[in-house]
Structures are given as structure tokens and as C-alpha cells.
Amino acid sequence: MKTKTIHKDKVNIITLGCSKNMVDSEVLSGQLIANEIEVVHESGKKDHNIVIINTCGFIEKAKEESVNTILQQVELKRRGKIDKVYVTGCLSERYKNNLEAEIPEVDAYFGTMELPLILKQFEADYKADLIGERLLSTPQHYAYMKISEGCNRTCSFCAIPLMRGQHVSKTIEQLVDETKGLVKKGAASQMELLD
Secondary structure (H helix, E strand, C coil), X not given: CCCCCCCCCXXXXXXXXCHHHHHHHHHHHHHHHHCCCEEEECCCCCCCCEEEEEECCCCXXXXXXXXXXXXXXXXXXXCCCCCEEEEEEHXXXXXXXXXXXXXXXXXXXXXXXXXXXHHHCCCCCCCHHHCCCXXXXXXXXXXXXXXXXXXXXXXXXXXXXXXXXXXXXXXXXXXXXXXXHHHXXXXXXXXXXXX
């Protein structure tokens, strides 16, 4: 198997699913950049050597799209077009053991709350001082803002608590600081709050 050689790692993050995943991918991008690792989001160019897929595991179509995306990237790895494939997000959180058994070619699987573990794959440090900092992938004039995570309800039809954990809200101070940062980046005209 031929592997692609690039002098410095460049990461392509592919985000599937909801806008919460988008925020998670933006935060991951910000952490990687702070650790001097080059990042692109859903790049069509073939100039990256690592792919991180942020998956959705909520409904059947989303699960299917996530699995198909993983298989496409694993095939690129098999052909030597990329060096590593990492999977994170809700599908990985919910079905990690099954995915590891069915698609062992993935270099590592991570849950929704394992950002520091993803960073360890790059010998990078989680920078707590960057909370709220992220590389926006939305148009400059707006941004998503996650105000809470998880859910305490255990409805039989919903897997959110399984994938996102118990409900935890950000503090007012965190939200104000994050909002100020987003406004400085130009996201003043429209912000969507994600509960």
C-alpha cells in the first residue's frame, strides 16, 4: 500500500448532520490551528493527508450517509491518497464498538466529548484558554452558537442522551464572551442559538 507523503500534516474535517456538529468541528479546527496544524473544512482539493469525519447517528439516512462517507475515506486511505482517517461525532459515540468491528481500517474512533483525545492523535494539547474560539465554516455574517449540550429526557424515540450525554448549559458569562468573539469576527447580523 502506497501512502501519500506530505511534509506537514494537513487535516480535512468533514461535518455531517446538524449545526451542533458544525460547531464541534469549528471548535476542533480552532484547537488544531492553535497547535499549528493546518486545517480545511470539507475541502475538495486533494492536498490533505488526514481526514476527520464528524458523523451523525440520529436517523437512518444520516447513519447511512455517515457510514458511506467513512467507507469512501477508508478507500482513499487504502489507495494511498490519504494517510489517516479518524471518526468522531454521534454515530461514533453510539456505535463505536460496532464500527470498530465492521470498519477496522479507521485509525481511531472518538465520542462526542473526546476532543482532548482527538488532539492527542496529533501530539497536540487541549488549550482551555481557547474556549469559545473556533474557525468559522459558515459565511462571515452569521454563526451558530451552542448554548447547551445533551438532554435529561429519556424519550423512547430519541437517542440524544445516548449520543450527547446529560443536559449541561453554558454559563451566561461564557455565552457573552463567545458572542463578543463571534461579533468581532463579523457574525453580527444573524446568530442562531442551538439548544
